[in-house]
Amino acid sequence: DGGITQSPKYLFRKEGQNVTLSCEQNLNHDAMYWYRQDPGQGLRLIYYSQIVNDFQKGDIAEGYSVSREKKESFPLTVTSAQKNPTAFYLCASSIEPGPLNTQYFGPGTRLTVL
């Protein structure tokens, strides 16, 4: 089945440690996105990538880093510089970037920093 997978579902880390969240899609989509969701809030864009080897900062990129070495993969690293990393992280993809290309979401990873 085609879709977006995120792993792991739950992740626990000690404060000060970097952690990498996985996002893989087999939809052959060009564009991929990372969002952060806090309780009772909408989604906020962290980073997005329109094509392999290219990515741009979203609205809340500080303390995060990404890479896009393969079309199907867009891992997100939450660094120790992120002041409040505990949140629900969602990955999404679309056929190509642009207003007519709907974004589809993965199941999410809940990160808890102890």
Place this chain on the structure above:
Amino acid sequence: GQQLNQSPQSMFIQEGEDVSMNCTSSSIFNTWLWYKQDPGEGPVLLIALYKAGELTSNGRLTAQFGITRKDSFLNISASIPSDVGIYFCAGQGLQGAQKLVFGQGTRLTINP
């Protein structure tokens, strides 16, 4: 930056009732999307709207893209227990078209 105001924030209804929620913005959007999110899961796309005035249905769900391009509504008819969840509107604007702007969500609770 662009912001969406989604209302109501929460709704408590009886099974079988109709539901209506809406989103408004101070700026124009090219696309309006409606998603449903179950607890601990990613949002699932319900309806996508691409033209001002467009009215689209998906089963018991109906959504409209406002004529001014600054608002959208979602209606659910004859609600059932599996409709419970959080509904988000999202818009894509003229600038930064890759970015979706999300509303704060409407939490729907249904009493059987």
